[in-house]
Amino acid sequence: MKWTIDPKGSLPPSDQIAARIRAAVASAEIAPGDRLPSVRQIATDALVNPNTVARAIRQLEWEHVVETRPGDGVFVANGAADICKQWRDGEIRTRLARALEDARAAGLAQGQLLVWIGELIRDQEEADFRKQS
Amino acid sequence: MKWTIDPKGSLPPSDQIAARIRAAVASAEIAPGDRLPSVRQIATDALVNPNTVARAIRQLEWEHVVETRPGDGVFVANGAADICKQWRDGEIRTRLARALEDARAAGLAQGQLLVWIGELIRDQEEADFRKQS
């Protein structure tokens, strides 16, 4: 699992860690029943204080995304996939909405907007394709 | 002209002011030949030091977006509209690209992505329509 935490980002580090875990669950990188890396492991990997990781885990526990089995570790909870997918979709929609709203506020013609979206998606597909081959 | 400057945003205040002015020119809120509010006026409106505004204007002057006539004021330059529209388009494309990239990275199906974009645009149109009537 890769960790890229920006200590001065708009979100505090603990939220970034929680978000990273939710994203991993949503994209099935880790599945319900899997055990997360240990708090200390995550802390060293993410260049972050273990307390920060603990806070993130507590948050996810409260959201029923993970459950900690004392003496064993932290595991992805049963309904976690749906919860995280819903969260991820909300995130993406929010970001998209902001970008589109800004474009509209800037007086951009809708046709142009759609052309750009098309171009960007096409470019991403091509980049993907090249990577795979 | 409305000013909302975040003193601790990712961009320094002077850049935020420059961006706000570019956006205003791009959206024809102010047109070539118009006089900008005075440096001191902008400073008080934006809750910012006059020096900070001056720096923004210096930048815009060297981009040929404005020209200052000493003792008279700062005016939107002749070719400014094109320059600012180009800048705005770049900004929007960058934001869109980031949002789409994130969506892709999160493993979102493209069909779903397009559905959302459609919904968001439709909702904006409706909101617009309601405003006008």
Added chain:
Amino acid sequence: MKWTIDPKGSLPPSDQIAARIRAAVASAEIAPGDRLPSVRQIATDALVNPNTVARAIRQLEWEHVVETRPGDGVFVANGAADICKQWRDGEIRTRLARALEDARAAGLAQGQLLVWIGELIRDQEEADFRKQS
């Protein structure tokens, strides 16, 4: 590096500092790749505020005479020598033109003018020669 800034000269101090640096590059006193004295050092040497030096450096940066590497220092850029020589030549020509123009306006005979120029150049050569030996 010697600094003699006149706070009330016809040029503002920041321009005088920029000119001094350009001259130093043109005369190879400092060469491309060299690091300039730190902004604060120049400021104390030239009896001027660091902000004033910073403004001069900003100007030189946009003229591609220097490039600043954040946290490291300000360095003479690669093409700087040519840029500065061209600037210096323009300066000298302008001064010469003014002096000759004044001489002409004063009704001085051209023969006399050339004699003086000859004398002055000869005297300079002699002074140089004496210095070297």
Added chain:
Amino acid sequence: MKWTIDPKGSLPPSDQIAARIRAAVASAEIAPGDRLPSVRQIATDALVNPNTVARAIRQLEWEHVVETRPGDGVFVANGAADICKQWRDGEIRTRLARALEDARAAGLAQGQLLVWIGELIRDQEEADFRKQS
């Protein structure tokens, strides 16, 4: 007689007025025995306080360039032409010397310097010629 006094030049206005009169005598624009315009006339023409003109005249009197005949006016003195020519030559030589010195200090090759001087003199001649015809 034309007056162009810069109230904020490097020389104080009274010195500028004295210099203008010396130059007029040196170039024979006015000759020994001629009466100068009245102090008040000069003052209005030069946009300057009469006291300032009076101070200039006093200076010239001390240099034996003019002599005031009470109740009659101020007249160009007998030896004035030589005095003023000498003064003018000194001025021109000084300015030339400074310009040449700067050029040398800047490391300019002497050949280049002479080429420029030649070009400038030639251009002035052409401009003169065009004016006359």
Added chain:
DNA sequence: GTGGTCTAGACCACC
């Protein structure tokens, strides 16, 4: 240590 930016307040120049 380096530069970059900001604030605060002053002075000058232009109109």
Added chain:
DNA sequence: GTGGTCTAGACCACT
């Protein structure tokens, strides 16, 4: 009234 520049001192970011 307008901008432009300077000084003074503080904070941040990068190395």
